Amino acid sequence: MTQVISIHSFRGGxxxxxxxxxxxxxxxxxxxxxxxxxxxxxxPGIHVLFGLDExxxxxxxxxxxxxxxxxxxxxxxVTTHVTTASGSPAQISGTVYxxxxxxxxxxxxxxxxxxxxxxxxxxxxxxxxxxxxxDYLFIDTHPGLNEETLLxxxxxxxxxxxxxxxxxDFLGTAVTLEVAQKLDVPDITLLVNKAPDIYPRETLxxxxxxxxxxxxxxxxxENDEMLQLASGGIFWLHHPDHSFSQEVHTVAQLLLGAE
Amino acid sequence: MRNPAQGESSPPPQRPPSAGPKTMTDLLALAxxxxxxxxxxxxxxxxxxxxxxxxxxxxxxxxxAMVDGLIRDGFLIPLEEGAxxxxxxxxxxxxxxxxxxxxxxxxxxxxxxxxxLD
Numbered sequence: 593m594t595q596v597i598s599i600h601s602f603r604g605g606x607x608x609x610x611x612x613x614x615x616x617x618x619x620x621x622x623x624x625x626x627x628x629x630x631x632x633x634x635x636p637g638i639h640v641l642f643g644l645d646e647x648x649x650x651x652x653x654x655x656x657x658x659x660x661x662x663x664x665x666x667x668x669x670v671t672t673h674v675t676t677a678s679g680s681p682a683q684i685s686g687t688v689y690x691x692x693x694x695x696x697x698x699x700x701x702x703x704x705x706x707x708x709x710x711x712x713x714x715x716x717x718x719x720x721x722x723x724x725x726x727d728y729l730f731i732d733t734h735p736g737l738n739e740e741t742l743l744x745x746x747x748x749x750x751x752x753x754x755x756x757x758x759x760x761d762f763l764g765t766a767v768t769l770e771v772a773q774k775l776d777v778p779d780i781t782l783l784v785n786k787a788p789d790i791y792p793r794e795t796l797x798x799x800x801x802x803x804x805x806x807x808x809x810x811x812x813x814e815n816d817e818m819l820q821l822a823s824g825g826i827f828w829l830h831h832p833d834h835s836f837s838q839e840v841h842t843v844a845q846l847l848l849g850a851e
Numbered sequence: 852m853r854n855p856a857q858g859e860s861s862p863p864p865q866r867p868p869s870a871g872p873k874t875m876t877d878l879l880a881l882a883x884x885x886x887x888x889x890x891x892x893x894x895x896x897x898x899x900x901x902x903x904x905x906x907x908x909x910x911x912x913x914x915x916a917m918v919d920g921l922i923r924d925g926f927l928i929p930l931e932e933g934a935x936x937x938x939x940x941x942x943x944x945x946x947x948x949x950x951x952x953x954x955x956x957x958x959x960x961x962x963x964x965x966x967x968l969d
Contacts, residue, residue: 708953710950715896739876742879746875
């Protein structure tokens, strides 16, 4: 049974796309078939982490939503695109597909202006699951609550909410959780990202879990190596022994365990 | 003035005024039973009345009434013409229903702004 996992954050800049790419690739490294759909139509970007250039893709999610191609046509196998720190191709035993959103201003504007049939997006997710024989479908969402995000939340088997230890994030996460409960999301996991190292791990996890009554699946500390990589690749492949990478694999195992 | 028939319970949430298609935000504003059914239907993508009755475990006539209301308000569309099952007043279970949801309603931004982005 394919797991549909939406990755969400109430505010921008939480590292949502970065964590999505890292966790999805970690799951693929366990032999799984994984796809990521960039539904952040207003501000797409996750393709950069996979070394995919705008010129590398003929079709995007936008084309599918305008009936110009099938969902599968807009899915690119990016497994061979991911590299290690030495620049050599990473050895991933599974497969990672990416459905990018268009980076063309006119195409972004068209979606904002006209909207799209929610059922079509939902059908596209299921087409991908069937035709690519997926084990996991990750939905990288636009930050905050909007119509597209609500759909992604509504169709998910699991919702992963990323937040920083920041008062604005804390307030926004409470709102997101309230909406997720209204949409009957079966499982919710919180990931705390960009934590300053002054916070002891157990104290911070305990504080977040107590505040929301929702389990924290992972805690990621801010680090210089991430800043230096600057979305130039999949972090755990570049720094396999880093504590951040170990935490990525811990979260991947958590999601694999829920199969 | 309170209608005695209503007792002490709070008034039901108002249905959105216009027919569909609706948005996910409209879905959030529905009362719990309708929202719960529609949440399930969004995950299923489409379902027959029999599927909905089996899922909700509710009285068939009540589910039929809920479906009728959701169709009337534009949240659901039947995929094909159905017939009433004789003697039950219930819609033929072969008729499938799907959510009628748009990602967003048309924006009211002036045309020249959109044209500048084309």
